[in-house]
Amino acid sequence: MSNVMDMDERYNPFTGKRIVPGVDDVVPASAAMGLEPPRFCEQCGRRMIVQVSPDGWWAKCSRHGVIDSARLEYR
Template sequence: MEASFCDRCGQLARIGSHDVCARARALEPPRYCSSCRRRLVVQVTPLGWSARCAEHGTSVSA
């Protein structure tokens, strides 16, 4: 499934350039669900991060 929303700024992914968001995401966790645009519950630890959407579940850093 293709992402509908930018996971950093929450705006529609197909509108505008999200180059700045992509560079920032290399250093920080997502803030918005790319499927539904809900604000994520993010927890950052020394070992990585986890981000939880109430609708779509949890994702973790690699």
């Protein structure tokens, strides 16, 4: 595989499986409703450290850093 192809790969943040175009990607019902934080990095598929609090959550990938619920609300 080339490095360009590796950069285009995406992973399901709830299952960690690589997303393949044209193949159904199952998302847990609680995640689809916005009740579950991501558990896997979308860029590399690695399991993340996740902390949930009453006012949100944050998740940290050892390679790609931290994302949090407050940043995602503005998308």
